[in-house]
Amino acid sequence: MLHFIIKPAAVIAIGAWVTLATQAPAQTSNSATTDTHKHEHHNHKPSLVDEADVQARDLSDWENNWQSIYPFLQDGTLDAVLAHKAEDGDKTVEEYRAYYNTGYTTEVERILIDGSSVTFFQDGKPTQGQYENDGYEILTYESGNQGVRYVFEKSGGDEAAPQFIQFSDHIMVPTKSDHYHLYWGDDRAKLLTEVTNWPTYFPADLSGAEIAQSMIAH
Secondary structure, eight states: OOOOOOSSOOOOOOSSOEEEESSOOSOOOGGGGSOTTOOTTSOOSOOOOOGGGOOOOOGGGGOEEEEESHHHHHTTTTHHHHHHHHHHSSSOHHHHHHHHHHHHOOSOOEEEEETTEEEEEETTEEEEEEEEEEEEEEEEOTTSOEEEEEEEEEEEEOTTSOSEEEEEOSOOSSOOOSOEEEEEESOHHHHTTOOSOOOEEEETTSOHHHHHHHHHHO
16 A cells, blocks of 8 residues: 655644635736746745736646656755755755755655546555546745645545645646646645645656756756
């Protein structure tokens, strides 16, 4: 049976978080595809989401074969990314390494999304679920930043597959994703409080060096 408890156990309620909206208005602006809310887990000048810019999205936006970037953090491939962040950030390279080690840690090394099917691979073994759109949430975090989580609920498949998955990819309108942070579990509301562990996935056909270059440019 596939275990979806991520090490370290990181479902932690953080001070002030507020769910602002679960439905999308009809209109959006051209700026909505930019990284308007930044990483919800970073310390930035507070970045707010304009509710009028948020649209519903389908699972097809994340359709691809994806790989976890956690192994690249572990083997040193992302060292250049850490050094780049340390140049202008508020942490040393080793402090960033520890921070991202908590953020990226996961035992799910690959995720395949095809239509309504999401297959999680752990130690090469698949666990598959069928998922349906369950709206989105605009969240306000302790830092003052806001972010959008796109939520999908399991409608069939393996019992071991998580009941809910939640995507955060810094995009707020229907657009193909180039990377994302994924939250999963069986308690929808509890997942919305998770801000310390955010397994991150890039296309599986990219090398570690290509991912590092993309992250530095991002």
